[in-house]
Amino acid sequence: MTTPLIEARDVRVTFDIRRASDLPWHTPPQLRAVNGVSFKLEQGKTLGIVGESGCGKSTLARALIRMLPAEGEVIWEGKTDLLKLSPRQMLKYRSDIQMIFQDPLASLDPRMTVGEIIAEPLRTHRPKMGRAARKEKVREVMEKVGLLPNQINRYPHEFSGGQCQRIGIARALVVEPKLLICDEPVSALDVSIQAQVIALLEDLRRDLGLTIVFIAHDLSVVRHVCDEVMVLYLGQMMEAGATEKLFTEPQHPYTQALLSAVPIPDPEVERNKVLIALEGDLPSPLNPPSGCPLRTRCPRATDICATKPPTAQIAGRQVFCHHPGPAPEVQAVLAES
Numbered sequence: 494m495t496t497p498l499i500e501a502r503d504v505r506v507t508f509d510i511r512r513a514s515d516l517p518w519h520t521p522p523q524l525r526a527v528n529g530v531s532f533k534l535e536q537g538k539t540l541g542i543v544g545e546s547g548c549g550k551s552t553l554a555r556a557l558i559r560m561l562p563a564e565g566e567v568i569w570e571g572k573t574d575l576l577k578l579s580p581r582q583m584l585k586y587r588s589d590i591q592m593i594f595q596d597p598l599a600s601l602d603p604r605m606t607v608g609e610i611i612a613e614p615l616r617t618h619r620p621k622m623g624r625a626a627r628k629e630k631v632r633e634v635m636e637k638v639g640l641l642p643n644q645i646n647r648y649p650h651e652f653s654g655g656q657c658q659r660i661g662i663a664r665a666l667v668v669e670p671k672l673l674i675c676d677e678p679v680s681a682l683d684v685s686i687q688a689q690v691i692a693l694l695e696d697l698r699r700d701l702g703l704t705i706v707f708i709a710h711d712l713s714v715v716r717h718v719c720d721e722v723m724v725l726y727l728g729q730m731m732e733a734g735a736t737e738k739l740f741t742e743p744q745h746p747y748t749q750a751l752l753s754a755v756p757i758p759d760p761e762v763e764r765n766k767v768l769i770a771l772e773g774d775l776p777s778p779l780n781p782p783s784g785c786p787l788r789t790r791c792p793r794a795t796d797i798c799a800t801k802p803p804t805a806q807i808a809g810r811q812v813f814c815h816h817p818g819p820a821p822e823v824q825a826v827l828a829e830s
């Protein structure tokens with residue numbers, strides 16, 4: 494088996510929730526935003542991370558690149574645990590892992606020109622690179638992402654949302670990373686522009702052999718783009734596996750509920766589809782349910798779900814459920830879509 498480019502082992506991120514009214518000696522309540530997530534990702538593959546808002550997708554992504562303190566292990570190229578490195582040692586790996594964000598305009602410094610923005614990572618990670626070489630590299634990467642070289646001296650506000658995301662992608666690619674983490678890269682864009690940016694990411698993956706972690710709300714985009722998918726709920730993994738298998742034969746009730754809510758382009762199929770509804774609201778992550786986090790909303794919950802965290806595995810798939818199994822009504826619809 495090939496060594497994964499990145500492997501997360503039991504990654505946990507906890508936030509102390511301090512209120513202004515708390516006295517200094519009070520222990521603040523803790524919010525477990527990511528609670529024991531593990532995965533392996535091979536070079537050249539794309540992993541999708543999906544789940545409702547607040548399930549910990551962005552926090553997990555930020556933990557992988559040490560933008561947030563985390564526990565557990567993040568093993569890079571089978572050798573180095575990124576979570577154990579000092580900030581100085583981590584600098585060496587920073588250019589290997591780059592990130593692009595949801596709101597392209599907000600993530601670009603409005604006072605800098607496009608050329609300066611894209612060149613900035615080179616100043617940090619390739620300090621010995623000369624001015625001319627830097628400019629050449631910036632032009633090259635602009636061309637790769639579909640920006641015109643004569644736009645190099647313009648400012649972010651002069652660009653559309655889609656073009657700003659291209660600038661963000663160029664800034665990430667200029668240091669030739671091995672892993673690109675895309676945090677909802679197209680959610681803020683118009684649908685027609687979304688397709689262009691997705692197509693660009695796919696071209697780049699193919700041409701540059703990039704490995705991608707792709708965080709998204711939109712399950713149709715994930716199905717289209719990702720080789721593997723991981724479904725999170727309240728900071729925990731519910732189900733993970735190869736995309737097509739997971740989409741057509743979901744085994745976890747939470748995955749089935751998420752997939753049953755995806756609109757289907759064929760109006761006839763959409764009208765007749767069965768929606769699997771989860772009961773009640775999302776519990777507070779400050780006080781998650783015991784045992785399985787889904788059990789308060791799950792149609793299959795039994796006594797064991799309240800006492801024991803599920804660890805079940807089904808051939809080739811991770812399904813964290815005490816009662817995994819197909820939902821024929823969802824599968825029938827997915828097979829038709």
Ligand SMILES: Nc1ncnc2c1ncn2[C@@H]1O[C@H](COP(=O)(O)OP(=O)(O)OP(=O)(O)O)[C@@H](O)[C@H]1O
Nearest residue numbers: 508524526544545546547548549550551552553778
């Ligand atoms: N800096 C922080 N301090 C305290 N709590 C935080 C912080 N950042 C995130 N959280 C909490 O951690 C949990 C996970 O948040 P996160 O942003 O990772 O979710 P998400 O799945 O990416 O959501 P979205 O899809 O809305 O971006 C949420 O309950 C959120 O309120």
